[in-house]
Amino acid sequence: MKVVFLLMPRLHLLDLSGPAQVFSTADDLGCPYQLHYVAEQEDVVTAQGVRLRAETVWPVTGPDDLVVVPGWRSPMLKGGPRPSRETLGRLVAHHAGGGTVASVCSGADLLGQAGLLDGRRSTTHHELQDELAERYPRTRVERDVVYVVDGRVVTSAGIASGIDLALHLVAGQHGPAAAARVARSMVVYARRSGEESQDSAMLRHRWHLRDAVHRAQDRIDASFAEPLRLAELARGCGVSERTLTRQFVESTGLTPLRYQQTLRLERAEHMIGHGATVDAAARAVGFADARMLRRLRSRAA
Structure with a gap:
């Protein structure tokens, strides 16, 4: 399974590194994942000042693959990154082809720009929820939840919630026991979204x-x-x-x-x-x- 991270300028390191660590650890434990990092330019400056090097050519993706949009530092969604039509088209085409798209924190804004939140439930960081609802009135913003899954569009609340999102996706792909092993290796709690009950005892008793x-x-x-x-x-x-x-x-x-x-x-x-x-x-x-x-x-x- 390919996991493609779409990197925007001033992205938060933990929005990226949290999910990347989950999938990387899962791969180490025998659940195969290939991680790719793409951007509109090779050098991406993070909000924490670290410069990252990304590919500008997207890998070929299919229905089993995932595209993740980490969030970025911005007091408001307005004035944030405005990717090219080609980049937004990549997101739309991947989803239309049966693939899954996900966002962490303000990354939901890119999914909104691509029209992928229309008619769906979503969430983002609590400080950005009102603006997300205002900018994209055709989405129903869920509050006080860690992440929201609506079909093949997954949005999460912010920063560390990307870890929870990634663990959920690993559990869906390889089972809750695999997600629990990843969480244990990372020394984090294996948990699910605040919007739903823990539906697996393998995760429910790992706190x-x-x-x-x-x-x-x-x-x-x-x-x-x-x-x-x-x-x-x-x-x-x-x-x-x-x-x-x-x-x-x-x-x-x-x-x-x-x-x-x-x-x-x-x-x-x-x-x-x-x-x-x-x-x-x-x-x-x-x-x-x-x-x-x-x-x-x-x-x-």
Whole structure:
């Protein structure tokens, strides 16, 4: 998957480096990404004074690829960068061809200039939301959210929210366990948008920084349908069974077994929602029969 960053003058370094680090780390962990940096001129001066060198020729992109527009320093959107028709046309053509476009902070203004926000929900930095709504009245600006996904147009609030946006996209492409591994490697919280509930237990219970518990979760995530042997799990994490259980509960509110059951239940519900019988779903997620699954479903109801 290609990730193409479109760089504008006076861009914020973290708007760029946050998402770039997510995709780069994902690539290091076996989720393949190719990162490209394009601009209308080779030298791009950032808001923090660092000069970046970009390509002026765009790579060929397809439906599986992503174009990201980092934001720039500006007290207002008015007076910000005004890219050429060719650049805006690139954004439009990529989206029309089935690709995804995303923005961080004021980068939403470029998507607005390209007409990609029309008829869609969007967001940006809280200091720019009113102006975004005024400049592009055909978009519905969502407030107090980290990012908004509307089809293949993704906008985020500002600065560090680009990390959350990128983690969400990695989760969509490679699964929540992969996104959680990336977040752990970067020592950041794996989190989702403030506009929606955490729809994956693999991400929902990662709001902690305990390494042993993260390692235990990684192992359970990868094989939650297999029998859970606490002694082996603790040994693999380098702690005692008692210590692992205590830290796991303190970090997630669940025992390792209950966490495994939560993953099994979540997967089973997904399968049942797509036409599987309760018996078939129970077997697929590791239950010996459907009785335990039925009990867990009744508790969650």
